[in-house]
Amino acid sequence: MLFSSYVPFVNGGGRFIVEWLAEKLRERSHEVELAYLPFSDNPKDLLWQMTAFRLVKIDRADRVICFRPPSHLLQHPNKVLWFIHHLRGFYDLWNTDGAPPDTRYYKALRRAIFQADQVGFNEARAVFANSGVVQKRLKKFNDVDSSVLYPPLLDPTAYRNRGYGNEVVYISRLGRYKRQHLLVEAMAHATTAVRVRICGDEPGGVYSEELLRLASKLGVADHVSIENRWISEEEKRDVIGRSLAVAYFPLDEDSYGYPSLEAAHSCKPIITTTDSGGVLEFVVHEHNGVVCDPEPKAVAEALDRLYSDRELVKALGREAAETVEKLHITWDNVIARLLA
Amino acid sequence: MRGGAEELASHLCARLNSTPGVIAEVLRVPFSWEPFERLADEIFLNRTLRLSNVDRVIGLKFPAYLIPHHTKVLWLLHQYRQAYDLRDRGESNIPQTPAGEKICQLVRRADAEVFSGCRSIFTLSRVTQERLKRYNGFEGSVLMQPLNYPELFANRGDNGYLFAGGRINPGKRQYLLVEAMAETKSGAKLIVAGPPDTPEDANRLQELVRRLKLEDRVTLDLGYHPVAKIADYVNHARACACLPVDEDSVAYVTMEAASASKPVLTLTDSGGVLQLVVNGETGCVTSPDAKSVAEAIDLLCSDAARSAQMGRATRRLWDSFEVTWPKTIEKLLA
Numbered sequence: 001m002l003f004s005s006y007v008p009f010v011n012g013g014g015r016f017i018v019e020w021l022a023e024k025l026r027e028r029s030h031e032v033e034l035a036y037l038p039f040s041d042n043p044k045d046l047l048w049q050m051t052a053f054r055l056v057k058i059d060r061a062d063r064v065i066c067f068r069p070p071s072h073l074l075q076h077p078n079k080v081l082w083f084i085h086h087l088r089g090f091y092d093l094w095n096t097d098g099a100p101p102d103t104r105y106y107k108a109l110r111r112a113i114f115q116a117d118q119v120g121f122n123e124a125r126a127v128f129a130n131s132g133v134v135q136k137r138l139k140k141f142n143d144v145d146s147s148v149l150y151p152p153l154l155d156p157t158a159y160r161n162r163g164y165g166n167e168v169v170y171i172s173r174l175g176r177y178k179r180q181h182l183l184v185e186a187m188a189h190a191t192t193a194v195r196v197r198i199c200g201d202e203p204g205g206v207y208s209e210e211l212l213r214l215a216s217k218l219g220v221a222d223h224v225s226i227e228n229r230w231i232s233e234e235e236k237r238d239v240i241g242r243s244l245a246v247a248y249f250p251l252d253e254d255s256y257g258y259p260s261l262e263a264a265h266s267c268k269p270i271i272t273t274t275d276s277g278g279v280l281e282f283v284v285h286e287h288n289g290v291v292c293d294p295e296p297k298a299v300a301e302a303l304d305r306l307y308s309d310r311e312l313v314k315a316l317g318r319e320a321a322e323t324v325e326k327l328h329i330t331w332d333n334v335i336a337r338l339l340a
Numbered sequence: 341m342r343g344g345a346e347e348l349a350s351h352l353c354a355r356l357n358s359t360p361g362v363i364a365e366v367l368r369v370p371f372s373w374e375p376f377e378r379l380a381d382e383i384f385l386n387r388t389l390r391l392s393n394v395d396r397v398i399g400l401k402f403p404a405y406l407i408p409h410h411t412k413v414l415w416l417l418h419q420y421r422q423a424y425d426l427r428d429r430g431e432s433n434i435p436q437t438p439a440g441e442k443i444c445q446l447v448r449r450a451d452a453e454v455f456s457g458c459r460s461i462f463t464l465s466r467v468t469q470e471r472l473k474r475y476n477g478f479e480g481s482v483l484m485q486p487l488n489y490p491e492l493f494a495n496r497g498d499n500g501y502l503f504a505g506g507r508i509n510p511g512k513r514q515y516l517l518v519e520a521m522a523e524t525k526s527g528a529k530l531i532v533a534g535p536p537d538t539p540e541d542a543n544r545l546q547e548l549v550r551r552l553k554l555e556d557r558v559t560l561d562l563g564y565h566p567v568a569k570i571a572d573y574v575n576h577a578r579a580c581a582c583l584p585v586d587e588d589s590v591a592y593v594t595m596e597a598a599s600a601s602k603p604v605l606t607l608t609d610s611g612g613v614l615q616l617v618v619n620g621e622t623g624c625v626t627s628p629d630a631k632s633v634a635e636a637i638d639l640l641c642s643d644a645a646r647s648a649q650m651g652r653a654t655r656r657l658w659d660s661f662e663v664t665w666p667k668t669i670e671k672l673l674a
Contacts, residue, residue: 008365008394035370038407040392052388055381057372 001061005039005068014068020154024331043100050116072120081127085254091141131255131278150329159265162241167195169239170247172259174202177251184211187220189300194307199227240266245306249273256282264324269316271302288320345417351488355665369404376434379443383450398672412458413672416468423447424475465589465612484663489567493599496575501529503577505570506593509537513583520633522552528641533561533573578647579603579640586611598658603650605636622654
């Protein structure tokens with residue numbers, strides 16, 4: 001049984017990892033069921049919901065793999081965690097903007113969350129983290145030892161290199177923390193004929209409107225395509241396959257992010273930034289991509305450099321594909337370890 | 341475990357998603373009811389979950405319909421019947437003890453709170469509607485389950501056999517059809533096709549056919565079949581049989597027969613099926629014993645013209661119910 005939490009109608013990495021694992025387990029003739037319970041991050045509802053997750057009874061399964069909190073609180077004699085993030089407002093983001101205020105109420109709530117998490121972790125037969133970042137947090141905040149188990153793409157072989165165009169692509173959900181704006185701003189400093197394509201889904205479309213305004217204000221609209229829409233797997237593979245390189249620089253991401261893997265399987269270099277967190281577990285500067293400062297000028301230099309040096313692009317792209325092998329990012333590895 | 345409810349939920353979800361302006365997801369909550377005290381945990385945990393980012397909830401089953409939401413419409417497939425009618429009939433896992441009584445009351449109180457707070461209540465059948473009225477004092481309107489592939493079921497001729505589709509288990513009483521076949525005088529033929537719940541269910545039925553030496557007149561096509569194959573059986577049948585014990589709903593099998601303009605054979609205690617089967621008009625309703633069932637089979641299988649006439653009436657009655665997905669969606673989103 002795969003057990004996780006979700007926010008209705010939000011599709012993203014947290015759901016893919018569960019659904020893809022289910023598919024791969026079934027391909028290997030395992031009997032799998034999936035249970036998702038809704039979870040709202042309203043702080044006042046947290047403890048109640050944690051209690052609810054704790055009370056869930058799954059007695060027909062030999063083994064339960066839990067992912068997103070608070071699914072790790074499930075009681076089961078054979079529980080394995082593939083932990084993808086903490087309730088970050090109470091952990092690494094505590095005392096930052098957007099985290100709950102540092103009041104007595106929230107301090108007490110934070111203590112309660114820590115205690116509950118401790119129980120959930122200690123009961124588990126094994127704890128895996130989806131990235132080194134999460135592994136370090138587990139050690140730092142909960143004193144829990146875990147192993148890193150990187151999540152592969154659903155169908156890695158579908159990604160192929162289809163040549164090298166003049167376009168650097170950023171394909172991901174559109175949002176401020178993904179910082180597509182940095183790529184638009186960089187274009188104002190680029191001196192080559194490099195082009196940029198940004199696409200992804202953004203309900204509401206506020207940020208994508210901003211990006212469009214930014215591009216025309218900076219006079220780069222002719223070289224930048226911005227599309228707020230969900231693009232199909234097929235189209236995505238095609239766009240990445242023909243690109244010059246892939247840009248991916250979320251702010252302090254927990255994991256390397258599927259865009260990094262999509263680039264690597266297409267033998268494309270990845271442009272990321274020094275503050276992108278988990279992405280840096282995969283991308284090493286001048287080895288399989290370019291890691292630059294999160295500044296428009298630095299990103300522009302990276303764009304121009306790759307545009308002008310195609311041999312470098314090819315070498316970095318090849319190395320990116322190699323990195324997948326070196327880090328054992330395969331379903332066979334994942335399943336062997338989760339079922340050990 | 342997957343069954344009719346999961347099937348209905350996934351079809352409803354697909355139909356909602358093809359409705360302009362609507363995005364839908366199915367939420368399934370694991371549910372375990374043993375030991376019976378566990379029901380208290382289930383009620384608590386479902387009431388404690390929170391649904392954000394959702395405009396409307398369509399609740400189908402206990403205990404998932406207990407999850408709080410400001411705009412909830414119920415389409416009741418299942419209450420926890422073991423706290424209601426099944427308990428009265430002594431078929432409940434909740435014992436007749438003070439502790440059992442408490443749990444039973446807890447289920448009923450949780451239900452009452454949901455029913456009073458929701459925007460509207462639909463039930464899948466008249467039986468569920470009556471139960472809701474009798475036990476909980478709430479009015480619901482019947483909203484039957486449409487066929488998922490209505491276009492597949494249409495009259496394609498009469499090959500003379502009686503067809504019984506659907507899941508195979510003692511509660512669906514295929515055994516009674518087989519026993520009745522031994523007493524028929526018209527040389528009627530019967531085809532039974534569907535997935536047995538357990539290997540024993542399959543064995544029992546096969547054994548019965550052998551024992552009664554009915555191999556030449558009774559065909560058992562056991563297993564899970566694609567809907568196109570079932571449609572083929574239905575579309576060429578003389579008549580269809582559906583004999584469940586006190587079924588909640590009209591039952592898919594009956595709706596498929598009606599869509600294909602076939603008369604339906606059912607029993608006086610088959611519950612919701614009786615909404616579509618009027619004895620002598622749209623099929624035969626007999627008492628649940630082999631002799632009566634045999635007489636009905638003989639009637640249907642010996643008079644093709646009469647059967648065809650009743651079949652057309654079944655279709656007309658079914659059409660008058662206006663049970664279609666667009667109508668259903670319209671009501672659930674009203």
